[in-house]
Amino acid sequence: MADRANMPYTDAVIHEIQRMGNIVPLNVPRATSKDTTLGGYFLPKGTQVIPNLTSVLFDGKEWESPHSFDPGHFLNAQGEFVKMDAFLPFSADLIHNKGLVTTNGYMWKQQRRFALMTLKNFGLGKKSLETSIQMESKWLNESMRNEQGLPFDPQLILNNAVSNIISCLVFGERFEYTDSNFQDLLRLLSEALYLEGSIWVQMYNIFPWIMRRVPGPHRKLFTHWEKIISFVRFKVKEHKDDWDPSAPRDYIDCFLSEMEKWKDDKDAGFDEENLCICTLDLFVAGTETTSTTLNWGLLYMINYPDFQEKVQAEIDHVIGQSRPPCMADRANMPFTDAVIHEIQRMGNILPLNVARMTIKDTKLGEYVIPKGTMVLGILISVLFDETEWETPHTFNPGHFLDAEGNFRRREAFMPFSAGKRVCLGEQLARMELFLFFTALLQRFTFSPPPGVEPSLEFRLGITHCPKPYKLCAIPR
Numbered sequence: 461m462a463d464r465a466n467m468p469y470t471d472a473v474i475h476e477i478q479r480m481g482n483i484v485p486l487n488v489p490r491a492t493s494k495d496t497t498l499g500g501y502f503l504p505k506g507t508q509v510i511p512n513l514t515s516v517l518f519d520g521k522e523w524e525s526p527h528s529f530d531p532g533h534f535l536n537a538q539g540e541f542v543k544m545d546a547f548l549p550f551s552a553d554l555i556h557n558k559g560l561v562t563t564n565g566y567m568w569k570q571q572r573r574f575a576l577m578t579l580k581n582f583g584l585g586k587k588s589l590e591t592s593i594q595m596e597s598k599w600l601n602e603s604m605r606n607e608q609g610l611p612f613d614p615q616l617i618l619n620n621a622v623s624n625i626i627s628c629l630v631f632g633e634r635f636e637y638t639d640s641n642f643q644d645l646l647r648l649l650s651e652a653l654y655l656e657g658s659i660w661v662q663m664y665n666i667f668p669w670i671m672r673r674v675p676g677p678h679r680k681l682f683t684h685w686e687k688i689i690s691f692v693r694f695k696v697k698e699h700k701d702d703w704d705p706s707a708p709r710d711y712i713d714c715f716l717s718e719m720e721k722w723k724d725d726k727d728a729g730f731d732e733e734n735l736c737i738c739t740l741d742l743f744v745a746g747t748e749t750t751s752t753t754l755n756w757g758l759l760y761m762i763n764y765p766d767f768q769e770k771v772q773a774e775i776d777h778v779i780g781q782s783r784p785p786c787m788a789d790r791a792n793m794p795f796t797d798a799v800i801h802e803i804q805r806m807g808n809i810l811p812l813n814v815a816r817m818t819i820k821d822t823k824l825g826e827y828v829i830p831k832g833t834m835v836l837g838i839l840i841s842v843l844f845d846e847t848e849w850e851t852p853h854t855f856n857p858g859h860f861l862d863a864e865g866n867f868r869r870r871e872a873f874m875p876f877s878a879g880k881r882v883c884l885g886e887q888l889a890r891m892e893l894f895l896f897f898t899a900l901l902q903r904f905t906f907s908p909p910p911g912v913e914p915s916l917e918f919r920l921g922i923t924h925c926p927k928p929y930k931l932c933a934i935p936r
């Protein structure tokens with residue numbers, strides 16, 4: 461099989477034989493499981509549906525010479541094999557190979573460099589961003605206080621608070637916790653990330669030509685994403701309307717300036733469509749991950765009240781009640797730091813990491829992975845590695861403490877992955893986790909609602925997150 465990567469013409473001929481051979485032209489009959497609308501047609505539940513593969517394999521819009529045997533359909537101008545579908549068809553159809561998270565090569569390099577530089581210019585790793593997170597923590601605490609110690613589900617409000625930090629960096633604004641439009645958007649986002657881990661998206665990635673034409677929950681997912689992308693497009697339009705290049709307010713403004721500078725180099729991706737998708741990537745990656753981790757954090761605290769008490773004792777000793785936590789405190793709070801690391805390890809929020817592709821034939825141990833193979837750097841295998849952790853399946857902050865109670869780093873702690881594609885927001889996420897988590901435990905003791913046995917049940921989509929649960933936030 462390793463030869464295939466070096467034989468583009470043969471590979472193209474085999475693909476063209478399959479296309480023209482068209483051996484199952486009418487596919488397998490299926491029945492609709494509920495009343496369904498498909499384009500302009502209404503199909504009642506139980507209708508027999510036959511995805512007609514001939515219609516795609518010979519589609520005049522897809523193929524240059526649909527009725528001729530032409531291996532050129534699968535070769536580019538340099539004679540390299542090109543898949544008709546991008547590496548993951550679902551995301552290719554949705555965002556057309558744009559953005560930061562799923563692109564590769566020259567465009568990705570330019571975009572990653574620009575995003576990192578711009579986030580730094582707007583405060584990443586600096587005091588100004590620390591102050592914004594402290595302010596947001598204050599509002600988050602106020603909102604929790606308004607619950608008056610009664611049971612509530614913390615997910616949405618955590619989501620809103622965390623999202624406000626990346627929103628300030630990319631959109632230049634935060635959204636009130638009472639903004640029902642923004643809360644609806646956050647709900648859509650959580651549901652989209654859940655549905656994206658479903659079997660339907662896997663089917664889409666395996667049989668894209670069929671799935672593009674059949675009904676199913678993947679349609680709902682496209683609608684969700686389109687609404688989220690429309691929100692970003694609207695924000696970009698607002699920025700363009702009152703843009704002042706001499707006073708950039710945020711990532712979008714800086715990108716607009718960059719578009720002028722790079723207009724002769726189209727491959728670098730500084731165009732308006734890519735602006736929308738890169739902003740979307742930063743907004744999504746910066747919202748869901750950190751808030752899910754904090755959500756696990758509170759759930760672990762109500763499951764392990766002794767650890768919660770120890771964190772509070774450390775907060776009282778190092779910070780007290782008269783000022784908010786700051787990043788300089790972390791070095792003096794090894795137990796709290798260890799608890800946050802353990803929450804990230806057990807929370808394991810991206811168990812399968814992000815799918816990547818080998819860009820050349822690669823040797824890994826004794827295996828040869830041909831160029832173009834999908835690779836998943838499965839994080840769960842390190843975060844729960846029995847040869848690395850003393851009690852891999854138990855919540856144990858001791859994993860990150862030495863015999864004297866000092867914080868100790870562990871090599872196998874890699875929730876942000878590693879290498880060139882390591883999480884771009886790691887520094888921001890770590891700052892948010894420490895400041896939000898510590899400020900919450902400074903002001904509240906969290907407990908399960910009276911008479912409720914807390915559990916650690918989860919649901920798995922793209923992210924591994926707690927099943928909705930309620931807690932009580934009792935002011936200290």
Ligand code: HEM
Pocket residue numbers: 560561562572626741742745746747749750753809810813814816837875876877878880881882883884885886888889
């Ligand atoms: C606890 C919080 C977070 C966790 C656990 C996390 C984890 C990850 C992981 C595992 C990846 C994939 C790395 C790979 O492909 O090897 C990733 C990529 C990425 N993350 Fe995060 N992340 C977090 C927070 C954030 C935040 C706050 C941002 C906001 C800037 C962010 C932005 C990104 C971006 C843009 C990428 C794509 C990087 C690239 O492909 O070059 N992440 N993250």
